[in-house]
Amino acid sequence: MASHLELLITAERIAAKTEELGVRIRSDYGDRQIILVGILKGSFIFLADLARAMGGDVEIDFAQTSSYASGKSSSGIVQIRKDLDINIEGKHVVIVEDIVDTGTTLNHLRELWSTRRPKTLKVCSLLLKPAASKVKIPIEYVGFEIPNEFVVGYGLDHGERYRNLPYIAILREG
Ligand code: PRP
Numbered sequence: 001m002a003s004h005l006e007l008l009i010t011a012e013r014i015a016a017k018t019e020e021l022g023v024r025i026r027s028d029y030g031d032r033q034i035i036l037v038g039i040l041k042g043s044f045i046f047l048a049d050l051a052r053a054m055g056g057d058v059e060i061d062f063a064q065t066s067s068y069a070s071g072k073s074s075s076g077i078v079q080i081r082k083d084l085d086i087n088i089e090g091k092h093v094v095i096v097e098d099i100v101d102t103g104t105t106l107n108h109l110r111e112l113w114s115t116r117r118p119k120t121l122k123v124c125s126l127l128l129k130p131a132a133s134k135v136k137i138p139i140e141y142v143g144f145e146i147p148n149e150f151v152v153g154y155g156l157d158h159g160e161r162y163r164n165l166p167y168i169a170i171l172r173e174g
Contacts, residue, residue, distance in 0.1 A: 033091070
């Protein structure tokens with residue numbers, strides 16, 4: 001079936017919000033070191049922009065989970081494909097996500113990484129879909145709340161496509 005894109009958030013709005021979040025996070029942590037953990041693959045563009053907006057002492061790591069296979073709905077099972085390289089004990093950690101949908105991924109990661117005794121463990125997600133939430137979890141930094149639609153762009157994909165769009169769009173079938 002043919003599909004088309006409907007613009008939801010422009011590149012300019014994303015840039016302004018990312019700058020705002022970066023400045024806010026840096027001011028919350030002062031001159032402390034922050035470990036930014038991007039969840040692959042979707043977070044790679046947001047993390048790159050957020051890290052530069054924050055400035056200061058930042059270490060960067062990545063982890064990869066998978067719960068979506070190649071389709072558009074979550075399987076509800078979180079698999080860790082790549083865990084952290086950095087030892088987070090005693091560190092200030094901020095998990096960076098492109099989107100929190102059902103909350104399943106973050107719930108799992110928060111539980112897993114809390115056991116490693118970081119000093120603080122917070123989450124920054126560019127997008128949040130409140131209507132899709134199944135697991136209530138704290139998300140300290142949110143860019144935009146969006147409707148319960150399938151979105152692509154700025155890191156988010158459908159079957160690995162569209163991650164390179166500089167804006168966020170709703171993917172509509174037909
Ligand atoms: C997406 C997104 C989050 C997760 C959110 O990743 O990047 O990690 O789904 O969904 P949830 O709140 O329902 O758990 P995905 O598994 O699609 O992998 P990708 O980032 O490589 O596209």
